[in-house]
Amino acid sequence: MNIIQETERLRLREMNHEDVVQLLTIFSDPVAMKYYPATKSKSETKEWIEWTLENYRKFNLGLWVVEDLETGIFLGQCGIVPQKVNKKIEMEIGYLFKREAWGNGYATEAASACCEYANEQLGITRLISIIDPANEPSVRVAKRIGMTYEQQMEKWGKLVDIYCYS
Template sequence: MSHSETERLILRPLTGDDFDDYAAMLSDPEVAGALAESVGTSPADAWRSLAMFIGHREIRGYSHWALVEKATGEFVGRAGPWRPHGFPGLGVGWCLARKHWGKGYATEAGRAALRYCFDELGAGEVVSVILPGNQPSIAVAERIGHRHLRDITYRGQLVHLYGQSA
């Protein structure tokens, strides 16, 4: 998918041009600390994270998208389909800059990602990995139709596995 839209967001591939906004988003310890894919807050950490998502698209043919607010053209964050090596299934995830929390953008993008997984990738099940205590992400998962499946160990930490079938 090269470009898609939801009611309020443009969903487009992440690129190197997103680095400054991406690094600013991940420099916030609350943003970085909420991610099950552990990432630091330095510019070098943001570079590796952004490169990982761009590389995932090269390897798998899909990845998280840059989320851009239609009304302002502002970078909101990233969200989309995801299945890195060792992940417990085809997943959807989201990460938004803190100034965009509470606007419903993660839910909007999460629903678009689910549709993409089921309609374009032919998924039978889609999951999300969420850190215990991350109530905002649990709420997003539930709003997009996920339910708690079980707790698993992922990358050495206990996480909640949420998901749903087609």
């Protein structure tokens, strides 16, 4: 298990093929996936893992599994992924947690750890988050980690807000 970061309560580690079932607890939940285009099947979740592993190989970053540090229980995913914004590649902090983990500050704690990792380990000083304007919990996480609203744009066939951390 390749551990990326540990915080007071969380472990962020590289995703692997054995994480399909845990990720499906989020991807198959229509409430957790409300701001995504659709829920994901098991085969789509496997494709997601392959995309993540490719990001590790190409960019030395990606989405990481977030676990409770003490118990090892799967909570969600958080990490840094390349996204095309205004015709250039930007590094985005993304986070998605299972509903049972909501409201405990895990997304903020994991996203903060990702900012620290990006700055200290990768030398990345500018990070963005692409957020559906109606996704108020994600907006709150972005603001808590020091991001500010930058612009609105169309991506994935809808309007999204871009928050920036630099």
